[in-house]
Amino acid sequence: MPKNMRKRKLEESGDGKKKRAVPKKEYVQEKFKPFTAEMQAEEEHLSNILFGGETNFLQSLEEAENETPGMLSPSMDSGVGDSEESDKERAAAWMDEEDFIETDIPNEASTKTKKSLKQKFVEVVGQPSWADVEKRRHDDDSDDDILQTCGFIKKNAKLHLPSNLLDFKVSKPLHRGKSNSYITSVEFHPTSSVAMVAGVNGIVHLYTVDGKKNEMIHTTQFKDYKVFCSRFTSNGSELIVGNNMNYCYAFDLMSMKTNKIAINGVTHFKKFVVSPDGKCMAICGNSGAVHVVNTHTKEKMFSLQQNSKATALAFNPQSNMLFGHGENGEVTVWDMGMRRVKHVWTDEGCLQGTCIDISPSGQFVATGSAQGVVNVYDTESLTKKYPVPVKSIMNLKTEIWNVQFNHSSEMLSLYSSEIQNTVKIFHLGSKTVFSNFPQLNPGLNKVRVAAFSPGSGYLAVGSMNNLVSLYRLNHYKSY
Template structure:
């Protein structure tokens, strides 16, 4: 089959190669302290990442408006979005924008907070960026190749990526490593951040960044969450769970609040303002917990388990419960294998959840009605063998994407939104 698009620079071996050399300290990396990170770009390098003052201002205004709405009713509709039908979703299956640039199993997917760009992290250690459309006003997929650039980290199995500094930089993390990487989208520079000395003898498993990029949390050993100032890596506090922690996150609406999920279903609420205080409740009917997700609106927290059950809780009701056993507002039992990922849309109208253990095991739900959309996945997808690993909604719900174990992307245009 002929490729859809061929880059003459690729054909003639003239793809721009930028080798960024840097010193990496630490005993494990002393023998190779001049790491080389290969960055490939098409077109003018990093041109797309240039953000105007208006872009940054608009983004700040939107974040401020969202923050002012926190704690309100369910599903504060995002800009350009309409209310959803209870059980029928209007959507369109789009083509794989990563075709021709598959780099191995995808571990994480993220939409850029401002520009219509989709970013993937592969277990091979490669971050790839794809431009979906030229402008926010026209959400039709652009013609030609979507590939913008990629950056490869040798011997670094990527687990997660996060945007920070207004979308101009990416934080990349990997379990069982003694360092993190940051990638500056404006100048193409890669930097290594060595874990603080306090973590030298510990095994790190998860890394999470607060929504504003102020704090970074690292889960070490089985139940210790170390919180640092991201800019200085000053150790602020260590939260210690009673059981093995399987997942944790910073509250999107408050950088000083963290939620953690233990293997026995215990959901802890930690507060950097009052570190000695600890609130806990138990996920209803949990056998073995697997995943935790908190909505950006601050209303919902979802817990997934190895039985395929996803329970959704109203945080306001949880805060008022004194018996540590609140009832979930919604329970979803459509999966038959262990929950691998859970994610809310930015306005919390929708929630996606899925399992990597079974093909096409992903469902989309309506958070207002507690029902799943019966027409998703689309009929033409039912016989696909894709196994999903991660999910993400675009900032205003125009797009929804899934990463797969096969290294491909699933991309959907959601009909209830007209803004990226």
């Protein structure tokens, strides 16, 4: 043992005398005594108290084996020993009177009666929300419940377009060309985020639309062919390009090949539309003629006739009706299945019609005139000879060049090419024009074309200075 430790032991003894340390082996022998007969007798005595003796313990095991597994038998020895409290049933901590309501219902009819009472309760009170298993299962899978916990706040999405001010942002121009030409056609691809821009220079551009770069992906030159009208087919596989000549071009977007097409009886392709179902296209002809051509075979199917020259055409969403606006201010409705005129009605206050469009919902029809008036009709009123428009828009004073509904039938674009910066967006819900669109934009110039993207996320506006401005409509989240 070290000297300092030995010294501390002597000081603790108090008498200053050295004491012999007890060996560890002797200490262990003194702590754990041998198991004597006296200790064994004491253990047997305690065992009798706990288990009731060897005989009673074995008897309890036999009784437990005869009982149903997991169920405790009332006659089973509790192992606590003999006492008066163990033989008496313990009193409940509290009593619920509803648990002891006595009824005269027989046991065999209890199940049927419970179902009847449950049905009666639901009829009078209604199904409790906590008992609706399907609703609870649906709610458990819903992300909305998750977003309402742990600090997340549930945001109420605006389902309808606000009517006071249009929430938009000016994006990078979709196209900017030389000023010696002007834009005649702008259209978004129906299934891809691609836009087509064409002009009188005979050049067609294809751009990817992202609002930031708007990169050009393809350019096609139609030599000595001014493009007046161009349309994608409904499936987006082809682009039809036309002008005042007696032939058109079909540009295959998959093979990037161009086919020149001449159709018997069709003298020009200045104005035409493609049906929503993609089966046919209707072309404005001379002397009130309208030619219907198969989009796949490029062969004329039949021709229709109206009282005056057709200035604009529009299919209804089902493609079974064709509307034609005429120079005399009348609108002719043809039944495409029967191939004949179904009804003719007069556009109120219109001396010369210029454009027409039908909303994707089929609820509204909009017409434009050379007098600068746009009329919006409810389709249910068009069975009359002189229907009354639900709204006459007179914000523009010069010839209306075109009108177009957006995909949700909430907005209508209208514009004129006579005066600079004359483009408006009409809100159908409130029947008002957005006052903040467009903001003063010197680069916009005289508007020739305008188009909504398939999901109304973008609006493209083409002008006389060979510029296509692009606006991001923030209310609509998709392209």
